[in-house]
Amino acid sequence: MQVFPFFIPHEGCPHRCLFCQQEKTSGHKAAPVPLGVADALNRLLPPVGDGDIAFYGGSFTLLPATRQRDYLEVAARFVRAGRAGGIRISTRPDGLENRHLDVLDGFPLRTIEIGCQSFNHEVLARSGRGHCAEAAVGATARVRRAGLAVGLQLMPGLPGGDRAEALSSLQKALGLRPDFLRIYPTVVLAGSALQTLFDRGQFQPLGLDEAVEICAEMLWRCRQAAVPVIRLGLQPTRELDGPAGVVAGPYHPAFGQLVCSHLWRRALLRVVEETSEQVVFVCSSELSDALGQRRQNLEFIRTRRGDFAISGQKDIPRGTLHVGSESFSLMELAAYEGFCH
Numbered sequence: 001m002q003v004f005p006f007f008i009p010h011e012g013c014p015h016r017c018l019f020c021q022q023e024k025t026s027g028h029k030a031a032p033v034p035l036g037v038a039d040a041l042n043r044l045l046p047p048v049g050d051g052d053i054a055f056y057g058g059s060f061t062l063l064p065a066t067r068q069r070d071y072l073e074v075a076a077r078f079v080r081a082g083r084a085g086g087i088r089i090s091t092r093p094d095g096l097e098n099r100h101l102d103v104l105d106g107f108p109l110r111t112i113e114i115g116c117q118s119f120n121h122e123v124l125a126r127s128g129r130g131h132c133a134e135a136a137v138g139a140t141a142r143v144r145r146a147g148l149a150v151g152l153q154l155m156p157g158l159p160g161g162d163r164a165e166a167l168s169s170l171q172k173a174l175g176l177r178p179d180f181l182r183i184y185p186t187v188v189l190a191g192s193a194l195q196t197l198f199d200r201g202q203f204q205p206l207g208l209d210e211a212v213e214i215c216a217e218m219l220w221r222c223r224q225a226a227v228p229v230i231r232l233g234l235q236p237t238r239e240l241d242g243p244a245g246v247v248a249g250p251y252h253p254a255f256g257q258l259v260c261s262h263l264w265r266r267a268l269l270r271v272v273e274e275t276s277e278q279v280v281f282v283c284s285s286e287l288s289d290a291l292g293q294r295r296q297n298l299e300f301i302r303t304r305r306g307d308f309a310i311s312g313q314k315d316i317p318r319g320t321l322h323v324g325s326e327s328f329s330l331m332e333l334a335a336y337e338g339f340c341h
């Protein structure tokens with residue numbers, strides 16, 4: 001589904017999480033006025049469409065009610081005119097009490113994205129989130145009762161977090177049966193409170209390889225649970241890519257592809273461990289993920305199986321490896337063991 005996003009960086013939020021620098025992550029310094037939203041929608045939306053008009057960043061439901069209604073009324077006009085299918089917003093778990101949801105009532109909202117980040121009390125406290133893990137559980141239930149779809153956001157690698165915490169938080173998130181997830185490994189942004197900790201040597205972010213490994217396992221578990229992951233890693237912006245953007249941590253403009261390629265590497269390793277085949281065929285549209293960025297998967301496998309080749313064929317179903325006369329599923333070959341606790 002096409003999403004037409006508007007960013008209201010940090011507005012409405014009564015907290016400042018250690019990692020937050022929404023002006024950089026969103027690429028927008030200030031929220032648009034409702035008239036500006038209307039002008040932009042007039043230009044961007046097709047004459048007929050089913051996309052979502054989205055208000056991201058900040059904590060939408062904690063904006064003054066009149067301001068929320070001003071934005072929602074503008075968006076609703078385009079939904080009523082058939083140029084968009086609905087509205088989605090993002091907010092904090094503690095911004096979804098019944099009184100907050102009441103403000104949204106009557107508008108064509110379809111989805112609420114909830115910034116959970118972690119389900120671990122210590123991690124939430126050390127990150128300055130200002131809410132407990134149970135807040136996300138109650139918020140998800142209330143959003144569902146309101147008949148809306150729910151997306152959850154998680155951030156592996158926050159202060160106090162590690163692989164076990166990331167997987168445990170994921171397990172709790174999946175237990176809430178969200179409609180989709182977004183996963184953003186923590187990076188240290190210039191000017192954030194996390195940078196102060198990092199500069200003092202009091203916080204160390206995940207390395208890129210470590211973050212890719214953790215997120216690959218998270219992605220695999222989400223696919224097993226049939227919960228789509230609609231974003232892995234921060235969307236590149238001019239600010240993030242500039243000299244005053246990311247200070248440290250696993251930021252990569254193609255992070256999602258690194259993660260998918262990691263699952264392919266696990267699968268290919270199984271192939272060379274368990275067969276003597278020299279060539280694997282995959283769907284052409286997945287060939288670049290299977291080869292890995294700059295063909296790193298292929299080169300890695302070749303250190304174990306000399307002349308190994310990975311080839312693309314249009315008629316092979318996605319997520320499948322043809323090896324000799326047999327077919328294997330990527331998910332089976334890349335399998336992880338049960339959840340750790």
Ligand code: SF4
Nearest residue numbers: 013015016017020058
């Ligand atoms: S909840 Fe945290 S990340 Fe979100 S806007 Fe507030 S301070 Fe920033």
